[in-house]
Amino acid sequence: MNHQIKRPITIVISALGGQGGGVLTNWLINLAEQCDYFAQSTSIPGVAQRTGATIYYLEMFPKAQAENPDKPPVMALMPLPGDVDLVVAAELMEAGRAVQRQYVTPDKTTLVASTHRVFAVSEKMALGNGTSDGAAVLAMARAAAKEFIAFDMESLAADLGCVISSILFGAIAGAGVLPFSREDFRAAIRAEGKMVEANIRGFDEGCHAAEKSRSDKEQKTSDDRPVGEIQGKANTPEGEALIRRIKALPEPAQEFARAGARKLLDYQDMAYAADYVTVLEGFAASDDDKASCDLSRELARYLALWMAFDDTIRVADIKTRSDRTRKYRAEVGAKDGQIVHMVEFMHPRLQEILSTMPVGMAKRVARSRLLTWVFNKFTGPRLSDTTKIIPFLMLYFVASLKTMRRRTLRYAQEHEEITRWLDRIRAVGTQNYDLAVEIVRCQRLIKGYGDTHARGLGNFHAIMAFVETGGDRVTADKIRRLRLAALVDEDGDALKSEMAA
């Protein structure tokens, strides 16, 4: 005969340092013990506490079902894949990891997860976009779980001013998998006695959100990109004319073209935006027989980004605007009227100063030892508090140089590069459309300031030189691979080996 096994309730909690996994575990233990259950918990912290995830494992067993209410059953110290009733993950990828470890199975597991992301260092340090595919993880988690309750608990916690653990505790109650009443849950929070009021608030909202999530099966992921809705409208005849021209561009390119034109208007002026649209119009014909219109679309994106190159004028402009102050204050959590100093870390080098000058003047300064010495006085690391009048005025002045931007050395340098790039696209485009699109996309490599900018531009030049001299090896796919290789490491090792391959 087989023993009829009364299973304990088994719970896995995965939380990152600072998310209160330990507190959540204590609440659950209090909850079970006050409801006449044997409860056992254990955890694997150690170095995992330092930015890693801590796994807590709990078992609960009703005293009423034990032969002797003083003798606890044999409880395990670690979860068995396929034997977990409830998995609680305080972050999306930790939910994914629980699925990976096979703790989540469709026969019994309720998965309660926050959909927000705490990015791992490998995702953060990538030279481009190294983030994991959250949507894929969500889909797989949903497929694996018996019931999947997921919402962004981090932002809910932030809104409520409580810790995420209380939202999770509420979501567990809302999931309805534990045989305890809401009031028992609240009593467990009170028994622990820490920040009771905030935690009860978080619990109630978490519980409510979980119930809503259960009835509303289509959840949104938290890492959805902001949608590209273009707002605003033209308020001048020139503007209206430009919008009409944008609307005449291939349809798939219009969204980026509109955003690009707006960006360049903000960056410089209407004429600059019109120059941009003129270039796009010149390429529109190449897309006549292409449904995707990749060339126009990608060019609309990358040409705008290049034309809005980050010069000192741009940086000063951004840092002196009123909406910047508003955004800044909101992000650092300043209260209305609170004094917040904004201390900027800047490190102007002689080349940045020179490139902000008109071409002729820059050359003169570069030639003169005296003038170089004078301007060198303005270089080097400096802190400037833009809430103070003098530093603000200095930046305000630099921002005002916008009117003479077209005459600066930097402008001349950038537009020389842009022209060469466009010529190449034009030349290639007539024979190899896909290759032209890939050449357009290589602009992505040019970004940043100082060494970062130099590295990106160097990689861009290396790929363009390859296009020039690579012969038969120059294919769209090869250029795509080179571009991705350039984003693998800072030292350029991957690009070098891809070049050689």
Next chain:
Amino acid sequence: MAERSFVKEVKKLRLGAGETFYGEGILAVTKGLLQSGVAYVGGYQGSPISHLMDVLADGEQILAELGVHFEANGSEASAAAMLSASINYPLRGAVTWKSTVGTNVASDALANLASAGVMGGAVIVIGEDYGDGASIMQERTHAFAMKSQMWLVNPRPNLPKMVDMLEKSFQLSEASNTPLFFQLRIRACHLHGQFEAKDNLRPSFTLEQALRHPNRQPDKIILPPYTFIHEKQKLEQRWPAAIKFIIDNALNEVFDGPEKDIGIIVEGGLYNVVIRGLQMLGLAGSMGETRVPVYVMNVTYPLVDSELVDFARTKKAVLMVEEGQPNFTEQALNKIFNDAALTCRISGKDVLPAFGEYSGQVTKDGIKAFLEKYRPDLITTDATAGALASLKPTAEALTAAMAAAVPPRPPGLCTGCPERPFFAAMKMLKKDYGEIHISADIGCNSFGTLPPFQIGNTIMGYGLGAASSSAFSSVPGQRAIAIMGDGGFWHNGLTTGIVSAVYNNSDNVFIIIDNGYTAATGGQYIPSSVRSLKQDKQPARIQEAVQGVGVKWVRTMRSYNIAAVKAMVHDAMTSEYFGPKVIVIEGECMLNRERREKPLRMQNIKSGKRQTVARFYVESESCTGDHACIRLSGCPSLTIRPNPDLLREDPVAYVDNSCVGCGVCGENAHAAVLCPSFSRAELVFNPGSWDRVKQYIRTAVIGFLQRRADRKRARVSL
């Protein structure tokens, strides 16, 4: 005060007979020590027994009331040597450390202690750092027990059994005059459960009595001829005495079952996982009632031959569940059964993995494979296999897809860590120099070897960073760098590394990172901490210590000044001076600092005092998503978010609310000439009237100009 405070929990140590203790394994062990009448306790912190040291420190008052001496030993070797108090006197003593690393450090003293033998019970509570969550090389303490003839107690992991076995361990130690290891695994240390408490016992013999009436026994000295006598005693007296005690007190347990032709022999610590495996196969009930007989070795060394032979005599096969390698016990079983002329077959590593943790799945599968060999009829169900089969598309496919999608989460330095700026400086230096040979060490500084810094070629042991560069100390024109933390420095690095470097006139560069605590193990005090455990002053300084042993080239520098740190290391690498060059990098552990300062800041804000709180901010508009800043930081609070610009694809850097404003972001932006996106926000709370006046004027002027620019921009739109 350490990272985790047990001030509240230690009250449970006062519970008396008839009361129920609810709490964590570590606390239960401490209670067990007090119930055993220990006279002295000590140890050295390290996962998973760091909290035991914290509990002892926080419970010092209770210990003092009972007349128990607590020593925060300087190293595991110090702790093991302390146990010599039990050689000549009936004093019960207990120490604790992380094993096997701590046991390695302590082994000299342990071997001598084991040779001399003890009069009072001597127990070493070891946290066996093996398997999931372990942070050290994977080895067994079992081998130490065997080579020194010390006993190894490995209780079933539930609090009543753990506490009971701890009490019995002192008796076993005394009955056999042998020190012993009391082994706990990570999960057992952190186990929450309950047990019936007993009254605490004052030591029956006190340290004071010992000092008043010293007892010298020449034959306890580790010199020949006594060492030869000790070896004989171990085999002829202590071992048989231990076996007798184990049998008489039924320390090992048999849980019998109806399927008598097979059986399972299991180390105590693995009992629960074996029962869970049997449950999944429908062969055990929730209370542990099993169909397959199980022999539980709560003492895994020495083996009790007669019990094993009795258990196996009528069986055709047994399964030995023994974690780790080599499989000492399985090998011994073969000899024991052979001597007893048993026909019983022995399974073990043939059906279970040869190495690695015996998790639930692995153990269940091993039991199943054993049954397939000898009793396939017993396999009628497998609960978890059924659950996994219900996964779609398949469990394997899902696991593989998830493995590809889910990024690893390696440990790293905490938000605001003072070691981050140092490693950033080193990474910048590496950019200038190319690769440099760097000997790394154990502690938070070990994380410097991981992304994003990847600084360090070897880790040889706690405090051994300096010593591990010694082979490279006389290459003309080339210098190696050795790094160690302050914890490792005091643990042994001063003598093994610095003194040795002075003596050998090493030309290398030695960097000691002084964060004020053994931070990695939870922030325990060390001799150079700002405060100490027993007195409110800093007793020792690292710079003075290295000067005291003859180092002439010593510099001390605050870690957050990245450009200066970089320049100083460069200076040491290129200096004309021949001889050891020591740089002390100072910066208090941010976890500890914030724990002290944050409440003060909150208090100031609440009470109306002027208070500035700093944190960093990244300009999304000017951030281009290259993340060079992150590659020099890895700070948890410096993260990324989707680019708000529709046209840009790469996520932008972003500082979240956990930022403590340590300043590294700004220093990096300056030292590495990163980008102008970093800004330090200084939030002023309770400003004074002069603050308000200045603010009024500034807002008026700046606001006017900003509004003018806004109006100008608004004239055209798209």
